[in-house]
Amino acid sequence: GQQLNQSPQSMFIQEGEDVSMNCTSSSIFNTWLWYKQDPGEGPVLLIALYKAGELTSNGRLTAQFGITRKDSFLNISASIPSDVGIYFCAGQGGATNKLIFGTGTLLAVQP
Amino acid sequence: DAGITQSPRHKVTETGTPVTLRCHQTENHRYMYWYRQDPGHGLRLIHYSYGVKDTDKGEVSDGYSVSRSKTEDFLLTLESATSSQTSVYFCAITSGLRGTDTQYFGPGTRLTVL
Numbered sequence: 001g002q003q004l005n006q007s008p009q010s011m012f013i014q015e016g017e018d019v020s021m022n023c024t025s026s027s028i029f030n031t032w033l034w035y036k037q038d039p040g041e042g043p044v045l046l047i048a049l050y051k052a053g054e055l056t057s058n059g060r061l062t063a064q065f066g067i068t069r070k071d072s073f074l075n076i077s078a079s080i081p082s083d084v085g086i087y088f089c090a091g092q093g094g095a096t097n098k099l100i101f102g103t104g105t106l107l108a109v110q111p
Numbered sequence: 112d113a114g115i116t117q118s119p120r121h122k123v124t125e126t127g128t129p130v131t132l133r134c135h136q137t138e139n140h141r142y143m144y145w146y147r148q149d150p151g152h153g154l155r156l157i158h159y160s161y162g163v164k165d166t167d168k169g170e171v172s173d174g175y176s177v178s179r180s181k182t183e184d185f186l187l188t189l190e191s192a193t194s195s196q197t198s199v200y201f202c203a204i205t206s207g208l209r210g211t212d213t214q215y216f217g218p219g220t221r222l223t224v225l
Contacts, residue, residue: 003153033213042201042216043154088153090214098169099144099214101153 006089006102013079014110021105022073023089029100030093032065032072037086037104046087047074069093079109114138115217117202123223130189132220134202136182142205143185144214145169145177147198154201160185192224 004023011019023032031050035043047058049065049072056063062075072091076083089102114137124130134143144159146169156169158177166177174196176188189196200220205212 006153031213035216040219042203042218045213045215048213090154098156098159101155103151103153 004089004091004100004102006105008105009103010106010108012108012110015080017079019076019079019083019107020073021087021089022071023091023102024071025091025100026070027091027100028069028093029091030069031091032063033090033092033099034061034063034072034074035088035090037088039085043088076107079107081109081111083107084109115202115204115215117200117217117220119220120218121221123225124192125225126193127191130192130222130224132187132200132202132222134185134187134217136185136204138204139182140204140206141182142212143179144203144205145175145185145187146201146203146216147171147196148201148219149198157187157200192222194224196222197224198222 004025006023033048034046036046037043047056047063052065052069053067054065060077086104086106088104090099092099116135118133145157146154148154155171157171157175158169160166160179178186202217203214205214
């Protein structure tokens with residue numbers, strides 16, 4: 001099945017560092033979503049993007065919907081230990097309008 | 112919190128037995144979804160529903176069936192469980208009236224098939 005290319009697969013950083021991760025696709029999407037998943041929990045929506053070029057912030061998180069509609073990135077500034085988790089991108093659109101998920105980025109933050 | 116609960120939260124079963132997972136929502140959402148999550152694959156759609164008795168297949172529907180006899184409940188059934196169906200299963204809903212609206216997820220069910 002179709003999947004998004006999400007990178008990096010994992011990141012191990014020090015508290016206070018900034019983080020950047022991205023997703024790319026061969027298909028155009030109408031919506032990009034970013035989720036965070038904690039161990040033993042379901043994914044929780046962080047940011048939703050609905051227009052090409054859109055830049056949206058949620059606290060220390062910033063995400064952008066790429067101009068080509070085939071990519072998106074998520075930045076986390078000044079990371080803290082509770083940012084630990086797996087971050088997923090998801091794109092929606094195309095013929096089926098179903099949600100397609102990236103394979104996730106595991107973030108570990110060293111205090 | 113989108114008012115989604117899943118039951119059971121954990122289940123261990125044997126190959127060949129039938130298993131039913133339940134997703135329950137309290138906010139009258141029209142669209143409901145079942146995903147499975149496996150390492151290296153992210154979340155993959157199994158089946159979804161766009162109304163009572165209206166369901167359709169996702170990308171990994173083989174070996175699974177679903178039913179939705181009332182708005183608040185969406186059931187996922189493994190008729191004869193196999194070890195390849197060991198996974199974490201998530202239910203999701205969309206908050207709006209369209210299937211294109213943002214999806215919110217339940218807490219998950221961890222299923223182990225021995």
